[in-house]
Amino acid sequence: MSSFVGVLVSDPWLHSQFTQVELRGLKSKFLSMRNQSGQVTMRDLPPVMAKLKALIEMFTEEEITGILGESCSDMSDEIDFEAFLRAYLNLQSRTTAKLGGSKTSSAFLKATTTTLLHTISENEKASYVAHINSYLGDDPFLKKYLPLDPATNDLFNLAKDGVLLCKLINVAVPGTIDERAINTKRVLNPWERNENHTLCLNSAKAIGCTVVNIGTQDLIEARPHLLLGLISQIIKIQLLADLNLKKTPQLVELVDDSKDVEELMGLAPEKVLLRWMNFHLKKAGYKKPITNFSSDVKDGEAYAFLLNVLAPEHCSPSTLDTKDPTERANLILEHAERMNCKRYLTPKDIVEGSPNLNLAFVAQVFHQRNGLSVDSKKISFAEMMPDDVQVSREERCFRLWINSLGISTYVNNVFEDVRNGWVLLEVLDKVSPGSVNWKHATKPPIKMPFRKVENCNQVVRIGKQLKFSLVNVAGNDIVQGNKKLILAFLWQLMRFNMLQLLKNLRFHSQGKEMRDVDILNWANNKVKNTGRTSQMESFKDKNLSNGIFFLEFLSAVEPRVVNWNLVTKGESDEEKKLNATYIISVARKLGCSIFLLPEDIMEVNQKMILTLTASIMYWSLQQPLAETESTPAEATPTSEASPAPSVNSEDDSVLTDEISNLTIDEVASDTTPSQIENTDTPVTDL
Numbered sequence: 001m002s003s004f005v006g007v008l009v010s011d012p013w014l015h016s017q018f019t020q021v022e023l024r025g026l027k028s029k030f031l032s033m034r035n036q037s038g039q040v041t042m043r044d045l046p047p048v049m050a051k052l053k054a055l056i057e058m059f060t061e062e063e064i065t066g067i068l069g070e071s072c073s074d075m076s077d078e079i080d081f082e083a084f085l086r087a088y089l090n091l092q093s094r095t096t097a098k099l100g101g102s103k104t105s106s107a108f109l110k111a112t113t114t115t116l117l118h119t120i121s122e123n124e125k126a127s128y129v130a131h132i133n134s135y136l137g138d139d140p141f142l143k144k145y146l147p148l149d150p151a152t153n154d155l156f157n158l159a160k161d162g163v164l165l166c167k168l169i170n171v172a173v174p175g176t177i178d179e180r181a182i183n184t185k186r187v188l189n190p191w192e193r194n195e196n197h198t199l200c201l202n203s204a205k206a207i208g209c210t211v212v213n214i215g216t217q218d219l220i221e222a223r224p225h226l227l228l229g230l231i232s233q234i235i236k237i238q239l240l241a242d243l244n245l246k247k248t249p250q251l252v253e254l255v256d257d258s259k260d261v262e263e264l265m266g267l268a269p270e271k272v273l274l275r276w277m278n279f280h281l282k283k284a285g286y287k288k289p290i291t292n293f294s295s296d297v298k299d300g301e302a303y304a305f306l307l308n309v310l311a312p313e314h315c316s317p318s319t320l321d322t323k324d325p326t327e328r329a330n331l332i333l334e335h336a337e338r339m340n341c342k343r344y345l346t347p348k349d350i351v352e353g354s355p356n357l358n359l360a361f362v363a364q365v366f367h368q369r370n371g372l373s374v375d376s377k378k379i380s381f382a383e384m385m386p387d388d389v390q391v392s393r394e395e396r397c398f399r400l401w402i403n404s405l406g407i408s409t410y411v412n413n414v415f416e417d418v419r420n421g422w423v424l425l426e427v428l429d430k431v432s433p434g435s436v437n438w439k440h441a442t443k444p445p446i447k448m449p450f451r452k453v454e455n456c457n458q459v460v461r462i463g464k465q466l467k468f469s470l471v472n473v474a475g476n477d478i479v480q481g482n483k484k485l486i487l488a489f490l491w492q493l494m495r496f497n498m499l500q501l502l503k504n505l506r507f508h509s510q511g512k513e514m515r516d517v518d519i520l521n522w523a524n525n526k527v528k529n530t531g532r533t534s535q536m537e538s539f540k541d542k543n544l545s546n547g548i549f550f551l552e553f554l555s556a557v558e559p560r561v562v563n564w565n566l567v568t569k570g571e572s573d574e575e576k577k578l579n580a581t582y583i584i585s586v587a588r589k590l591g592c593s594i595f596l597l598p599e600d601i602m603e604v605n606q607k608m609i610l611t612l613t614a615s616i617m618y619w620s621l622q623q624p625l626a627e628t629e630s631t632p633a634e635a636t637p638t639s640e641a642s643p644a645p646s647v648n649s650e651d652d653s654v655l656t657d658e659i660s661n662l663t664i665d666e667v668a669s670d671t672t673p674s675q676i677e678n679t680d681t682p683v684t685d686l
Contacts (some may be wrong), residue, residue: 421455612650
């Protein structure tokens, strides 16, 4: 397996200020500044730092020179990497001050990306520990370690081997990880531990977490702020899973007509939760609308009204009569406990307005008693909405892929969120840097319709420059929400990205364009060179449904990754599903970030099969030949040995030192193909 040793910094405090992803990116920038004698001076820093994403809009090159000059009398002095990091932190602190000293908070849906003042909330930690103890207490593997004590570092120590996080993901979205692929020995070696964390990160992306700035080394070190940020996202996804019309059609009671239903379908789950809360508050006579789970609920009045209307049998007049916010918060939580709601927060969390814990609390109240009518005639609106399974799966895949790229906008519903063109421009700028003319783009919120059309016209124009098939397509088609066109455009965008990434990884391509047939042939040759006979006729080959070819393909690129004792013959639908589920988890464990479902393999979905093949190929091409030829003996359990001999393919390419970062910022993302696999979705004829 590829090395996972991170960038080391001798000063522990300085080391703690950065994630491994950030350190790798900054180390790359530092090394790029070296002169002919291999030195870097303070004078070399301003031109490079002025272009870093965190500083680009805050300081000019001249301003950076002035700031650095305050602490350095001679700008020609040689500096080392740690001095470079300190200079960067100094500039970042000035940025924070310039923005008004806004406090860092670990928002549920965004991974923590700031590198300054990594503080963690002990109350949040205690709530997450309680959640884990509650939902995983009976797990056959974890029960010997649970319950965890929130007052200690038990959570961080247990998370270091990756099993806990994988199990937690399966609680949030059951079936995401085939638990047969998790390494659960009592003592794991470094490779097995790294595999678990790789599986965790790729699976977290596959359920909608933002993990752009978290690498496996960060999880192995159990960095508290990053670990809690990831856990908070996983728990949020679990708590908000039912806040959509498919799971809870009664939500249609919140709207008046079918047009509003479409709008409701496009809302983020937390926005739906706010709308639900305001719906009941209005019925209860509470006049002030709630717009957030922080300042608007601090005084507890909204909670008192909400619980009184949902569970009047438990209400107490003293809750509203009391003037002390802490006392009122305590009465609110007593009311909630009588409703059998889990206590995610303390009275102090309500009074201080902890957004994460308040959101978790309201979500629990919704689960326990949503107060919506089951018999509402409006449910017919929801039933009338088209539910094309294939379209729904593709929307899911593209949504997760877009969110894995690390763009600033989080996509909740592809068909709604791309209509103003901004998201598509952000994605285009990621996969084809420099292609977007931002001076001619309008950032949301966009009130004037023609500005949306302008954005989408630029999207179509860039698509044509990238040679996408866009005959008779105009920007207004995207604005109007043409689902077929949007899916076709995104598919071509994914395919373009993957083919470019594959092309850039290969020495021998020498600028030659990568084609779908090249991926097909490479995969077949890889399997053939291991002495096996299974082949893939095309990406539509129905024989692929049993999963055997992909298991042999995975074993061909990394012999130890498949445990053949777990593979079925793939004859019945049940056996096919077992194989398909295992394939997806093994590929993610290897380092592929894929967003397909087991059904896509079983039904041989041409696009998703191409995606899977290309991502495995991408991972393999990143591995130096020496590592594919031999793996440490301690990391090769006999139960995982492949039954067929392994022969190295002549098609393997030695990797260049610098991997293309078409999908990432100047701070590179983890070098697992995770991020790129979905960025790398090749296209067939649509």
